[in-house]
Amino acid sequence: MIVTVVAGNPKPASRTLDAARHVAEALAGRAPDSEVDVVTLGPSLLGWGDETVKAAVETVAGSDLVIVASPTYKATYTGVLKCFLDQIAGATGLKGVTVVPLMLGAGPAHALAPDVFLKPVLVELGATVPVQGLYLNEKTYDEPDAYTHWLDLWKDIVLASATASTSASVKRA
Template sequence: MTQVAIIVGAPNDQSRLNGILDYAVEVLNEENIPSETIKVHLLPSRNLLTARFDSEEIKTANSIIEKSEGVLVLTPVYKASYSGILKTYLDLLPQNGLENKLVLPLVLGGSFGHLLTIEYALTPVLSALGANHFIKGVYTIDNQIERTGKHHYSIKEEAQQRLKKALDEFINSLNNREIKEVV
């Protein structure tokens, strides 16, 4: 069965990026696609900052990526790029850790001014890790996600439609890969 790894580069559990995470997991669950989430901010910071490749927590996170067929990469935009905490984790992935993985970037920013973050900042790094099968990423403006309670979010209809379209394409591509591999 298809396995999806979800890497979340939010600095905490209060980030509106968690609204996108919750929605993505809901869509995957509706299609009975198992997923595992790596919240980078929950990994030991010392291991991230000192590049402890041999850390059990880092090895466990990397094994989630290794056994997955698809990877969702979620990040907020800071200073016109993906989050630094995401970069610290990506640096600890094996050189070709995303090879043969289907990748979908989901990015949250404060304005349309950083719309090209996916193409000019995130995709080159993911490509350097071996990723070459991408679904066109989705850039969402943070005011399209409303906090409705502690750890509860509402995504505006237009943003939700764009996320759903990309997630459906991701899921269909995963399912088609399974069929090709079985044949």
């Protein structure tokens, strides 16, 4: 199973990236195979045809499990993440990819943001999002019990979906 994390924080090497790594490791039992720290792609995100952006999109599309993470900005995900997601081809760009929407925020007021704002765009891009998104407090995200309840509820379903994706991609090859 190929696992990738995508962090859409305007700050490189952010807590958002760290949280996505934590979730990927908790799900897969190991570090992710790839990381896309979107902000490091820079102004290339604003145009079309950049090879570095294309490679990052192909990495995500070629994964079985992707954690897509963003801090909560103005009650939704960041513009830099939106620019990256816009580079993914339509309704089939993430076909066969199991995705977990993850958002960090300062308090519980935006706890539904992963499902209300991030999940719909991921589904529109063809991703399989089999469970509710994960919202973490930015101050406690790195505490193991911060996401234990979510893992207890959803880990088996996420892994079953990603494993099914892996089996399907092997059959297509």
